[in-house]
Amino acid sequence: MTLTDAQLDRYARHIVLKEIGGEGQKRLLAATVTLIGAGGIGSPALQYLAAAGIGRLRVIDDDRVSLDNLQRQILFGTGDVGRGKAEVAGEAVSRLNPDVRFEAVTARLDAGNAGALIGETDLVLDGSDNFATRLAVSDHCTRARIPLVSAAIGQFQAQIGTFRGWEQARPCYRCFVGDAFDAEDCDTCSELGVLGAMAGLAGSFAALEAVRQIAGFGQDAAGKLHIFDGLKPEMRTIRIVKDPACSGCGALPG
Template identity: 80%
Template sequence: MILTDSQLDRYARHIVLKEIGGGGQMRLLAAHIVLIGAGGIGCPALQYLAAAGIGRLTVIDDDIVTLDNLQRQILFGTDDVGRAKAELAAEAVRRLNPDVHFEARRERLHAGNAGGLLADADLVLDGSDNFATRLTVSDTCTRARIPLVSAAIGQFQIQIGTWRGWEADKPCYRCFVGDAFDAEDCDSCAELGVLGAVSGMAGSWAALESIRQINGFGGEAAGKVHIFDGLVPAMRSLRIVKDPGCRACVQSSPAGT
């Protein structure tokens, strides 16, 4: 791949970074990222990934825009209420960057279709809002050996984690949260609230981590959870230990294959 004159202009601020350069920009243009959810996290993440020149973006979201989304889902406006989020995301990407091939998947990800939806991704960014989806995504990525960036928000808090659980010394998302979840016990933004700007920070941070994973610059983040508290504000990082009894990791690790 050779960067065109137009691409040299568009990505000039990336290219002058020694951590990216021309070679790194070409890796971004060759990459395929699958984004789970076009909501509070997905909206800013999608814009920064498209602007960065990720060559292929797929968004999986079966939802439509509602009025209460607009406080934090910044891709959408009042006139978009009732329209499909995935289709609006496609329109936004077309406006942002003609280099990006975008695929909108208007369906809900579940155990039966996750393998097919994620199969050829170079990285998955999960911005979904429930543990059932998150665990399905994590297990699928671990089996397929696809790096996973997982982002979550609640009230004033952000959690960002990067997972490569098939590696012998790295945990997966299931190692972090465990096997059990009860949909009735899962708190939601509708019940607890979330500051809109927190969503923007989470999506931008997840996009940054995705770009870091594609290009491999900076410190190793896999197996760490970064927690930002917007009330203080302050951030702390936790290193998650691989669970030797994790069924997803055991099945996907070198010893289990």
């Protein structure tokens, strides 16, 4: 791949970074990233990934924009209420960067269809809002050996982690949360509330982790969970231990 003059100009601030350079930018342009959800986390993540020049962005989301989304889901405006989130996301990507090919998947992901919906991809970024979806995504990514960046928010807290659970010393997302969760176990933003700006922080951090994985720079963050407390405010990082009995990755060869 040869970068065009327009691409050299557009991505100049990446290219001058020695950790990315022209080769790293080419990897971004050649990559496919699948986002689970275009809501609070997906909104900023999608925009930064499109601006970064990810070659293909696939968004899986069957939801429609509602008025109470607008406090934190910055991809949408008042005029978008009632429209499909994936459709609006595609329009935003088209405005941001003509280099990016966009694919909207307007279906609800579950354990039975995760593989078919996610398809061929270099990385999955999960910003979904329930454990059933998150575990289905994690299990598929682990089996298919797809790096997973998982981000979550609640009230004044954000959590971001990168998982490659098929590797011998690396945990999967299920190692972190276990097997006991289903859709009924996840408290929703409508019940507990969430500071809107926390979605921006989590989505931007998740986009950074996705770019880091694809371009290949900095320290490897796989198996670490970054936790941001917006009340203090401060961030801490913990290392998740691989569970040898994990139903998602414990039986896989290293």
